[in-house]
Amino acid sequence: xxxxxxxxxxxxxxxxxxxxxxxxxxxxxxxxxxxxxxxxxxxxxxxxxxxxxxxxxxxxxxxxxxxxxxxxxxxxxxxxxxxxxxxxxxxxxxxxxxxxxxxxxxxxxxxxxxxxxxxxxxxxxxxxxxxxxxxxxxxxxxxxxxxxxxxxxxxxxxxxxxxxxxxxxxxxxxxxxxxxxxxxxxxxxxxxxxxxxxxxxxxxxxxxxxxxxxxxxxxxxxxxxxxxxxxxxxxxxxxxxxxxxxxxxxxxxxxxxxxxxxxxxxxxxxxxxxxxxxxxxxxxxxxxxxxxxxxxxxxxxxxxxxxxxxx
Amino acid sequence: xxxxxxxxxxxxxxxxxxxxxxxxxxxxxxxxxxxxxxxxxxxxxxxxxxxxxxxxxxxxxxxxxxxxxxxxxxxxxxxxxxxxxxxxxxxxxxxxxxxxxxxxxxxxxx
Numbered sequence: 521x522x523x524x525x526x527x528x529x530x531x532x533x534x535x536x537x538x539x540x541x542x543x544x545x546x547x548x549x550x551x552x553x554x555x556x557x558x559x560x561x562x563x564x565x566x567x568x569x570x571x572x573x574x575x576x577x578x579x580x581x582x583x584x585x586x587x588x589x590x591x592x593x594x595x596x597x598x599x600x601x602x603x604x605x606x607x608x609x610x611x612x613x614x615x616x617x618x619x620x621x622x623x624x625x626x627x628x629x630x631x632x633x634x635x636x637x638x639x640x641x642x643x644x645x646x647x648x649x650x651x652x653x654x655x656x657x658x659x660x661x662x663x664x665x666x667x668x669x670x671x672x673x674x675x676x677x678x679x680x681x682x683x684x685x686x687x688x689x690x691x692x693x694x695x696x697x698x699x700x701x702x703x704x705x706x707x708x709x710x711x712x713x714x715x716x717x718x719x720x721x722x723x724x725x726x727x728x729x730x731x732x733x734x735x736x737x738x739x740x741x742x743x744x745x746x747x748x749x750x751x752x753x754x755x756x757x758x759x760x761x762x763x764x765x766x767x768x769x770x771x772x773x774x775x776x777x778x779x780x781x782x783x784x785x786x787x788x789x790x791x792x793x794x795x796x797x798x799x800x801x802x803x804x805x806x807x808x809x810x811x812x813x814x815x816x817x818x819x820x821x822x823x824x825x826x827x828x829x830x831x
Numbered sequence: 832x833x834x835x836x837x838x839x840x841x842x843x844x845x846x847x848x849x850x851x852x853x854x855x856x857x858x859x860x861x862x863x864x865x866x867x868x869x870x871x872x873x874x875x876x877x878x879x880x881x882x883x884x885x886x887x888x889x890x891x892x893x894x895x896x897x898x899x900x901x902x903x904x905x906x907x908x909x910x911x912x913x914x915x916x917x918x919x920x921x922x923x924x925x926x927x928x929x930x931x932x933x934x935x936x937x938x939x940x941x
Contacts, residue, residue, distance in 0.1 A: 639901065645871060646898045650891070665895050669902040683899065763929050793928050 524825045528573035531822055535566035536729055543732040549795055551803040552744040554811040556713060559737050561815035563716060567625050568822035574618030576825075578611040624723065632719035636711075640673055647673075647681065657682050657695055660702075668768035672702040674711035689768055694761035697753050704748035710741045739788050746792055755796040762793055835874060836891045841884035 539562050542548065548555030651661035660680040663669075668685040672678060680702045682695075690698065705711070714737060721734040749758050766789040803811070834850045835842065842850075848861045865885050868874040873894075876883045 643898065643901065645873075646894055649873065650895055650898060663895060663898055665899045667899055669899060671902050681902065683902075760929065767926070790928060 522576070525573055525576040528569045528576055528822055528825055531818075532566055532569035532573050535562050535569065535818075538562060539566075539729050539733055543729075543736045547803065547807075548736070548740055549743055549791070550800045551808060551811070552740040552747065554803060554808050556737060556740050556744070558811055558815045558818075559717075559733065559740070560713070561818040563720065563733070565818035565822055568819070568826065571618050571622045571625070572822055572826045574614045574621060576618075578615035578618065628719040628723040629716060632715060632722055635722075636715065636718070640675060643673055643681075644677075644679070647679065651681065654682075654687065656687055656692070657699060660699060662687065668765050670698050670702065670765055672706050674706055674709060678706040680706070685768060686765060689764050690761055693753070693757040694764070697749055697758040697761050698765070700749040700752055701745050701758065704745040705741070708744075708748075710745065713741060714738060735788075739791070742788070742792060743795060746796060750796075755799075759793045759796045762789055762796075835868075835885060835887040838886070841875075841877060841879070841886040843879070843882045843884050845882070847885070 539559075542555070542558060542562065548558075647661055647663070651663050654660070654662040657680075660682045662682050662684060664684045666685045666688075667683060668689055669683040670681070670686050672680045680699060682698070686698070687695070714734070717730075717734045717737050721730045724730045746758060834847050838846075844858065844862045844865060847865065848856065848858055851861065865874060865876070865883075869876045869885065873888055874885045875888050876885045878884075
């Protein structure tokens with residue numbers, strides 16, 4: 521096992537407790553953007569390091585970098601069958617596992633994207649038949665249903681959807697806050713940030729950390745969109761809108777659908793409201809630079825080990 | 832689609848056209864729209880003599896319910912497909928926070 525392999529394996533294993541610690545930390549809500557970057561770096565770093573460590577263990581004995589070494593080894597495996605014996609069973613299993621993991625990671629991203637696009641397409645079709653405009657919420661589609669729902673459909677033709685229940689529930693200022701929040705999601709394509717974490721959650725739902733990561737990133741994106749609203753509108757309307765919609769959100773939904781995401785999500789709306797009313801101080805410059813530096817290192821280190829030869 | 836939802840029986844293209852009096856639509860336009868609705872599964876069509884007759888596959892309420900269920904569903908894919916404004920919060924918790932907001936607002940004004 522080379523030094524590069526050892527570092528890659530350590531990074532891949534270390535990413536998991538680091539993600540748990542990040543999910544439990546309280547500083548992210550002081551600076552959602554920096555924290556989201558760190559989450560992305562952790563995810564990417566884990567993927568690179570895990571694939572790199574497995575493949576690297578199988579091939580780096582010849583002193584080449586993991587990336588080029590794999591190519592050489594694979595070529596020799598294909599061109600000369602007797603090389604299989606030379607590589608050894610353990611290394612062969614690691615090589616296979618590494619390639620499999622890489623394929624799985626790529627596949628789950630494609631599958632999650634496809635499933636999300638399908639769900640959105642169905643929504644668009646239904647909305648084109650059912651929804652109508654309303655002067656109370658310019659630019660949004662209204663669906664006549666008493667339950668409270670406000671959401672957006674990201675994509676090339678983004679839509680904001682508001683149920684009649686929400687129109688009855690909120691006053692004009694609160695509706696403006698809801699629209700501003702959803703527009704922030706759409707403008708900054710928060711759905712694309714969440715997509716890789718959804719892919720991990722779908723593929724590795726048995727691992728609690730994938731749920732924690734998905735929830736944490738989702739909440740940070742909400743908080744970031746809340747921050748965007750505060751640039752234009754007062755916090756109070758957004759807070760009351762959140763509480764009214766949140767409290768009414770259960771109307772008309774079978775108990776089973778809500779039970780899945782019971783207690784933890786209750787805290788999420790409360791956490792956002794408390795954050796709006798008593799905004800925590802943002803991270804100072806040094807702390808922000810530290811977070812950015814850690815994020816950059818997390819990605820660059822495994823990437824560099826894959827490309828550069830290390831003896 | 833509204834015409835189909837309101838009709839008790841399957842309608843021919845001509846019958847749909849005649850009910851869309853407020854809009855001056857060509858017969859072929861209506862036919863194309865109905866054909867597309869049928870392809871997407873929103874309308875069922877059956878042959879009645881020489882003409883196709885169309886009816887809504889599901890009631891309007893059924894589609895609204897589907898739309899809202901997927902919007903309110905808090906699990907996995909759907910939640911990621913649609914970014915929701917607020918996930919549910921328990922009634923008592925929301926009431927408590929709203930009360931706190933109320934007193935906070937009064938304190939600001941006072």
